[in-house]
Amino acid sequence: MTITLVSSSKHFGGTLAKYSHVSKATQCTMHFNVFLPKSAVESKARVPVIYCLGGLTSTEDNFAQKGGAASRASKYEIALVFPDTSPRNTDVAEAGENSSVGYSAGFYLNATQAPWDKNWKMYDYIAKELPEVVSTNLSIDTTRSSIMGHSMGGHGALSIFLKNQNNYKTVSAFAPILSASTSPWGLFALPKYLGPHDPAVWGDNDVTHLLKHYVSRNLFRKDVKVLIDQGTEDGFLKEHLYTHGFINDIKELGIADQFEIRFQDGYDHGYFFISTFVEDHIDHHAKALGATLHQ
Numbered sequence: 108m109t110i111t112l113v114s115s116s117k118h119f120g121g122t123l124a125k126y127s128h129v130s131k132a133t134q135c136t137m138h139f140n141v142f143l144p145k146s147a148v149e150s151k152a153r154v155p156v157i158y159c160l161g162g163l164t165s166t167e168d169n170f171a172q173k174g175g176a177a178s179r180a181s182k183y184e185i186a187l188v189f190p191d192t193s194p195r196n197t198d199v200a201e202a203g204e205n206s207s208v209g210y211s212a213g214f215y216l217n218a219t220q221a222p223w224d225k226n227w228k229m230y231d232y233i234a235k236e237l238p239e240v241v242s243t244n245l246s247i248d249t250t251r252s253s254i255m256g257h258s259m260g261g262h263g264a265l266s267i268f269l270k271n272q273n274n275y276k277t278v279s280a281f282a283p284i285l286s287a288s289t290s291p292w293g294l295f296a297l298p299k300y301l302g303p304h305d306p307a308v309w310g311d312n313d314v315t316h317l318l319k320h321y322v323s324r325n326l327f328r329k330d331v332k333v334l335i336d337q338g339t340e341d342g343f344l345k346e347h348l349y350t351h352g353f354i355n356d357i358k359e360l361g362i363a364d365q366f367e368i369r370f371q372d373g374y375d376h377g378y379f380f381i382s383t384f385v386e387d388h389i390d391h392h393a394k395a396l397g398a399t400l401h402q
């Protein structure tokens with residue numbers, strides 16, 4: 108579980124560093140970026156953490172470099188962990204052929220189908236292995252964790268939160284895919300990762316199905332508030348994200364009051380949208396993590 112420092116830059120009084128490590132879950136070398144605030148760097152204070160999951164076509168760099176989250180996180184002394192979005196440099200020849208499956212398209216699930224089932228274990232990597240890696244090697248207190256993500260990463264953040272509600276204080280998302288099993292991106296990737304449509308298997312990897320599952324069993328935490336921002340000019344909104352269907356679903360489930368879904372006028376799917384509203388998301392997480400603002 109050792110990690111190797113690849114690069115480090117001073118950033119908002121702390122550091123933004125890139126590490127590599129050999130992952131048991133994905134059986135390959137993985138990279139992640141981590142923002143550590145000043146107190147974690149200078150006095151090794153163990154700080155709370157927000158995991159920030161990127162979307163399709165992204166690496167560990169997109170959210171770290173374009174999301175603009177570190178400025179606000181530094182004021183709360185919160186760490187940010189930016190994982191990669193898939194395994195890399197594997198033997199899977201077709202992994203680089205399509206932007207919806209393979210490299211940069213891990214969907215934060217555990218693949219069961221060859222040739223993906225050896226390395227594409229991104230659920231295990233993010234939910235189980237990475238917290239151990241950062242807790243063991245860095246000044247991070249993983250008992251105070253939360254998670255957010257963008258698009259495919261929003262779907263990942265919400266799914267991982269729902270399956271591990273005691274491990275994360277809260278969750279938020281930017282323009283999340285809200286139903287992987289009906290999104291054209293998911294309809295391309297899921298058969299390859301999980302096999303032909305099987306409601307139980309695909310449902311276990313679909314946010315809307317998971318939410319219905321947990322609510323119907325009274326297993327959706329009542330104290331949690333979920334923040335979602337969605338741009339009205341997002342070209343993926345109508346076909347790929349299931350946002351309006353999800354809003355109807357949470358109303359029918361009687362849990363709409365636990366979701367703040369904000370439509371942001373004129374914004375698209377990209378990082379200019381994310382960086383505009385990221386401070387609100389950091390505030391949302393800081394409140395749940397019990398972090399205080401130092402101006």
Ligand SMILES: N[C@@H](CCC(=O)N[C@@H](CSC=O)C(=O)NCC(=O)O)C(=O)O
Nearest residue numbers: 162163164165169206257258259260378
């Ligand atoms: N080429 C893809 C979509 C490309 C894209 O917009 N990727 C988004 C995430 S989309 C959902 O996960 C992204 O974050 N790209 C990286 C960036 O830095 O902007 C397609 O059209 O299928």
